[in-house]
Amino acid sequence: MLSFWEKKHFLNFDLIVIGGGIVGLSTAIRYKKLFPNKKILVLERGLFPSGASTKNAGFACFGSLTEILDDLNHHSEQEVTNLVEKRFSGLCAIREEFGDEALGYQATGGFELITENEIADLNQLDKINDLLYPLFGNPVFDEIKDISKFGFSKKVLKVIRNKYEGELDTGRFIQSLWDRCQQLNIKILTGAEVRHLDIENGAVMVGERESGITFKSEKIAVCTNAFTKSLISELDIVPGRGLVMVTKKLPKTILWTGSFHYDKGYVYFRNVDNRVLLGGGRNIDFNGEQSTDLVINHKIRNYLKEIYSNIIMPGSPPEFEMEWAGIMAFGDSKTPIVKMVNHRVGMAVRLGGMGVAVGWQTGGELVGLLSKV
Ligand SMILES: Cc1cc2nc3c(=O)[nH]c(=O)nc-3n(C[C@H](O)[C@H](O)[C@H](O)COP(=O)(O)OP(=O)(O)OC[C@H]3O[C@@H](n4cnc5c(N)ncnc54)[C@H](O)[C@@H]3O)c2cc1C
Structure with missing residues (x-):
C-alpha cells in the first residue's frame, strides 16, 4: 500500500540500474555525468552488493604470464592483446577518476x-x-x-x-563509487530485489507480484552479472x-x-x-x-x-x-556482454574474473549505448 507521496516522488526515473556492484554503480555515475539532470535509481537486492564486487581479492591485474599463454591457446594474438589493453587501461582509468589514496591502490x-x-x-x-x-x-x-x-x-x-x-582495497573502491553516487544525487536502494523486468514498458518490479512495488523508467540498465538469467534468459552466462x-x-x-x-x-x-x-x-x-x-x-x-x-x-x-x-x-568469451535488448533496456554483464580492472569501463560502454538510442 503506497502513499500519495511515495507514488508522486519515488516511482518514476529516467534511468534505473538493476544491480549495485562495480558495473551498476559505474553505469549510474557515468550516465549522470553525461546527463546531470536525469533522475537515476540503483536497485540492489543485498544490503551490500551481493555478487562479486565486495567479495573479490582486490588484485589490480591484467594477466600473469601463464594465464596469457593459456589464453593464446583459445584466442588470437589480437584478441589477447585487446583484453590486456582493456584491463590495463581500465585500471589506469579508475586510478585517474578516484585517485590512488581513495582506492587504497599500491603499485x-x-x-x-x-x-x-x-x-x-x-x-x-x-x-x-x-x-x-x-x-x-x-x-x-x-x-x-x-x-x-x-x-x-x-x-x-x-x-x-x-x-x-x-593491488587495491576492495572496500575502498566500492566506498569511492558510493561517495560519487551520493555527490551526484544518485539514489541507491538496497534490499531491493527486482523480481520482474518489463522490457517493453520500461518497468521493474521489486518484491512479489501481488505485493511488489513497480518502478518506471525511460531507460533501464541491467548490471546483474552472474544473476542476469533470472531476468533475461538465453544468455551465455555461467x-x-x-x-x-x-x-x-x-x-x-x-x-x-x-x-x-x-x-x-x-x-x-x-x-x-x-x-x-x-x-x-x-x-x-x-x-x-x-x-x-x-x-x-x-x-x-x-x-x-x-x-x-x-x-x-x-x-x-x-x-x-x-x-x-x-x-x-x-561464458565462452572473456569479453563482457554489453548490448541493448531494445530501445530502452541495455545490459553490461558477464565480467569474469577481472571486473576490478574492466568494471568502470564496461559501465562506460553501456552508457554509450544507452545514450545513443
Ligand atoms: C572471490 C572473487 C575474487 C575476485 N578477485 C578479483 C580480483 O582480484 N581482481 C579483479 O579484477 N576481479 C576480481 N573478481 C571479479 C570481480 O569482482 C567481478 O568481475 C566484478 O565485481 C563484477 O562486477 P559486477 O558489478 O558486474 O557484478 P556483481 O558485483 O556481481 O554485481 C551484481 C549485483 O547485482 C545484484 N543483483 C543481482 N540480481 C539482482 C536483482 N534481481 N535485483 C537487484 N539486484 C540484483 C547482486 O546482488 C550484485 O550486487 C573476483 C571475484 C570473486 C567472486
Whole structure:
C-alpha cells in the first residue's frame, strides 16, 4: 500500500540500474555525468552488493604470464592483446577518476610462482614481452633474480614479476563509487530485489507480484552479472563461485607484498595488514563451482590450505580467521556482454574474473549505448 507521496516522488526515473556492484554503480555515475539532470535509481537486492564486487581479492591485474599463454591457446594474438589493453587501461582509468589514496591502490607489482609444471612456459617469456611491447613500450615480465627472500617452498623454482600490476582495497573502491553516487544525487536502494523486468514498458518490479512495488523508467540498465538469467534468459552466462580466505594477523612480518598468482592465475594471494589473503582454486571443482549459492566448497578450502602450508608458507599451520564466497560470471568469451535488448533496456554483464580492472569501463560502454538510442 503506497502513499500519495511515495507514488508522486519515488516511482518514476529516467534511468534505473538493476544491480549495485562495480558495473551498476559505474553505469549510474557515468550516465549522470553525461546527463546531470536525469533522475537515476540503483536497485540492489543485498544490503551490500551481493555478487562479486565486495567479495573479490582486490588484485589490480591484467594477466600473469601463464594465464596469457593459456589464453593464446583459445584466442588470437589480437584478441589477447585487446583484453590486456582493456584491463590495463581500465585500471589506469579508475586510478585517474578516484585517485590512488581513495582506492587504497599500491603499485606493488604482480608476481607468478613457477613450479616444475610451468617451467617450460618460461621459454615463451620473450615472445609475450614482444607481443605486449606496443602497449607498454617496455618488457612487462621479468625474472626475479633472488627468490630466497620470499621464503616460498623449494617447489617454487622461479618467480616472474609483472611491474605494471598492483593491488587495491576492495572496500575502498566500492566506498569511492558510493561517495560519487551520493555527490551526484544518485539514489541507491538496497534490499531491493527486482523480481520482474518489463522490457517493453520500461518497468521493474521489486518484491512479489501481488505485493511488489513497480518502478518506471525511460531507460533501464541491467548490471546483474552472474544473476542476469533470472531476468533475461538465453544468455551465455555461467556462474563461477570463488573462495577467499584470510589468516590471522601473523606474528612475524610477511616479507613480500604484491599480487601473487599461481597455477595460471587460478590461485592467488596477497599480504593484507600482515595477514595472508588466499583465494581461487575453482579449477579443482569447476562443475561444483558453477553455482550462485554463497557457500564454502570444502574440497577447495582444503586444497588452498595445502597450498598455504606446502608452497606459500612452508611448514606454517594454516590458521585462517575468515572465509567467504563470491560469484563471478563466465561464458565462452572473456569479453563482457554489453548490448541493448531494445530501445530502452541495455545490459553490461558477464565480467569474469577481472571486473576490478574492466568494471568502470564496461559501465562506460553501456552508457554509450544507452545514450545513443
Ligand atoms: C572471490 C572473487 C575474487 C575476485 N578477485 C578479483 C580480483 O582480484 N581482481 C579483479 O579484477 N576481479 C576480481 N573478481 C571479479 C570481480 O569482482 C567481478 O568481475 C566484478 O565485481 C563484477 O562486477 P559486477 O558489478 O558486474 O557484478 P556483481 O558485483 O556481481 O554485481 C551484481 C549485483 O547485482 C545484484 N543483483 C543481482 N540480481 C539482482 C536483482 N534481481 N535485483 C537487484 N539486484 C540484483 C547482486 O546482488 C550484485 O550486487 C573476483 C571475484 C570473486 C567472486
